[in-house]
Amino acid sequence: MSDQQEGIRLNKYLASCGIGSRRACDELIKKGQVIVNGKVSTDLSMHVTEDDFVKLDNKRVLPRETMTILFNKPKGCVCTKDDELDRETIYKHLPPTLQHLNHVGRLDRDSEGLLVLTNDGELANILTHPKKKVEKEYLVTVNQAFSNEVLDQFLHGIWTGEHKAFAKYIKRLSPRRFLITIDTGHKRQIRMMCKAAQLNVTKLVRVRIGSLMANGLEQGRYRTLDMNEIQLMQINPKPSGKVHKATAKRKLAKKKTAKPAHKKIRSTKRNKSYKRR
Structure with a gap:
């Protein structure tokens, strides 16, 4: 030894x-x-x-040459190597030479988008460890239009029945679509947040991990990541564009329109008397 x-x-x-x-x-x-x-x-x-x-x-057991790939998961397949219900898995889309790679985190069957697979245990730990707070951004479409108060709830935290879940950033795109960034990994977190706000998710796509994006990677396809791209996954970018800050704006507007507090003044006679002096 x-x-x-x-x-x-x-x-x-x-x-x-x-x-x-x-x-x-x-x-x-x-x-x-x-x-x-x-x-x-x-x-x-x-x-x-x-x-x-x-x-x-x-x-x-012998050390393997580490390999990390980025896979654009299509809807309808599950993140597992062997499914007890015999459903289609993500590994059906990968060649035999990549079957040994493990998925880092998961996307549910109805969700789409970016998924990392690797045999680098240390990298997998970095990407999933709560203290690292690696961001993941999703494009979400829901079944109906919603108010900005819903976005406020997501930013301030919404009770899902098991825990209070938060969005780090959120950006509205249309009456039924928004981009949401989270740095936690609760199971089905975004779907549960929407459900708590009386909304049903009709489409959920992960579009970013850290600073890494698809960059033209088609659904059902994968590409091998180089060291630069692996580093990008571990770095969170500054929010681009205009993120939702509706609450702050309303507070500012309320403050501007609020009537000033009335001060106690002396009686009219005493005021007149004072002016005359």
Whole structure:
């Protein structure tokens, strides 16, 4: 076994093999599922090198060349490798050489748009960790026109029945369409927010992850991401165009039109007396 000060930590090694995030790999180590050089290892501080023999579930694992792709998910397929209901999955659109990649987060069956798949466990952890607050922007169409008060609710937080969900930015496009940016990852968050506002989503498309956009990528297609694009996913841009600030405007208008508070004044006689002096 290699010296603990050499090589890389065991969880990082496992993540580089495409096993999962470092946190997920820590759990596998704690459960005693990882064997290093013939011995079960539960030491989270252990370091290994390429010369060590690492096994998971009695199968040797080796670092893979990391690959990350951007997939434009069409409506009607689910984000899973094996679906118990035998529905079409996103992997039907990918060649056999990419079947080992794991989707980062998910889009529900009726949603469309950008989805990242990778075997880089560390990158997957960065993109999904709540503290990183990686933005995701969606184009939303609902079944009916709505007032700006609904957008206010989304910005200030709306109770979905399980938690209070917030929009980071929101921009109205038409009576029934808007762009919404979130940096949290609650399950079906936008659909639940709309439902709480008595709206039904008719179309939901993820159009941005961090600063990365589709740039002409057609539905059902994918492209391999280079290092520059991977970095773009981790950087949130400043909001472009005019975002919704209806509440602030109304408060300002109300403040301008409000009548000044009446001050107590002296009686008329005393005022006249004062003027004469």
